[in-house]
Amino acid sequence: MDKYYWYFMKCLTQSQRCERLLRTYIDSTVWKDGIEEIFVPSRSVVVSTSKGRVVKKRSLIGDTIFVKVNQTMFDQNGWVFDLEKLSYLVGKPQLMSDTDVEELQVMVKTHCIDDKPVLEYSYSVGASVSVMSGPFRGKVGIVTSMDEKSVHVEVIVFDRSVDVTISPECLGGV
Secondary structure: OOOEEEEEEEEOOOHHHHHHHHHHHHHOOHHHHOEEEEEOOEEEEEEEEOOEEEEEEEEOOOOEEEEEEEHHHHHHOHHHHHHHHHOOOEOOOEEOOHHHHHHHHHHHHHHOOOOOOEEEOOOOOOOEEEEOOOOOOOOEEEEEEEOOOOEEEEEEEOOEEEEEEEOHHHEEEO
16 A cells, blocks of 8 residues: 655745646656646635636635655655756745645545535625626625625615625626
């Protein structure tokens, strides 16, 4: 049975982009067979934009990427030095302790239990928003309050200010 070690690296760019570039680089080297997994703990979120709702990935641990390496590769240790060619992309790989790995696994189980996207607001109280659907579609208003299920928006209807309750999915940024 193979033994594995986990490393973490700080990304010097957005973590999903860093992951993609790191995978491409490793696939082109002799190290591809020794890398078991490249992992960015993330969660899908729904972001309201002026063009509607978009599902995006949000990193749970800033711009950090994790790499699972088999023991044979770990013993050679050359892959760490080879990654210095990517210093514009990632920091130097740091070996994780068993405790760190356990904490990472608990965090992932706690925050990534399902793949159902979480609604993330791209606006706050006082922000201008555009109503994307429903009877007030096309209206621009100001967010007066909000909770998980609804947003209260002040819109102008027939030259009067009216406070309406709207589902967050129906709003976008201006």
